[in-house]
Amino acid sequence: MxxxxxxxxxxxxxxxxxxxxxxxxxxxxxWVTYYPSNVDLPFSKSELNKLEEVYDQNLKDQILDRPIRIKDIKDILRNRVYIYQENIKDLSDIGLLSEVALFEIYNKKIIRPVFDINNFNPLLYNFNFFSKLKQTYRVDNTNYLIVIKPRELQ
Missing domain, CATH: 1.20.5 (Single alpha-helices involved in coiled-coils or other helix-helix interfaces)
Structure with a gap:
């Protein structure tokens, strides 16, 4: 029993x-990523240049042949990275861009560029683009801040 x-x-x-x-x-x-409608547009010439700089010979295999990665990259470049000038004098508690490692996995020839707000390539840096939190970095010796917004989930 x-x-x-x-x-x-x-x-x-x-x-x-x-x-x-x-x-x-x-x-x-x-846990489904929301992509704004602008990720459905084709890559611009500038975006392709940024991708080529980072992925070199691996661009097709690592990005262009993977539709989800294409959307992720477009979302990063078009919607999630913002640069602005902050008027606060003391920004010393914000991490520096120079402290972020370069993303050299696919292109060992990458060198740390001089910051140019008009041609900044966030893909050159090993930012945690999949963090759930907003990230902020300060460009060395300036009051420019780079903000990386987290992905929007539905």
Whole structure:
């Protein structure tokens, strides 16, 4: 009799666990990235130049042949990186751009460029583009701030 109760209780508890696990799946529906409509437009010449600078010979394999990566890169370049000039005098508590490692995995010839607000390539840097938090960096010896917004999730 004890064996029957023991086996019966195991069956009940394992089924309850399975039911709870199936219901929890609905919580993770919100982990879908929202892409603004501008990611559906083709790459601009400037964007392609930035990609070529970083990915070199690996551009096609690593980005252009992967539709989701294309959307991610377009979202980064078009929607998530902002540069502005801050009027606060003391910005010393904000991390420096020079402290961010370069992203040299695909192009070992990359050298740290002199900052140019009009031609800044965020892909050159090993920023954590998939962080859930906003990131801010200060361009050395300036009051320019680079802000990287987190991805928007639906």
């Amino acid at each position: 004890r064996k029957i109760i023991y086996i019966f209780s195991i069956l009940i508890f394992t089924n309850i666990g399975a039911i709870i696990a199936q219901n929890d799946v609905k919580k993770y529906d919100k």
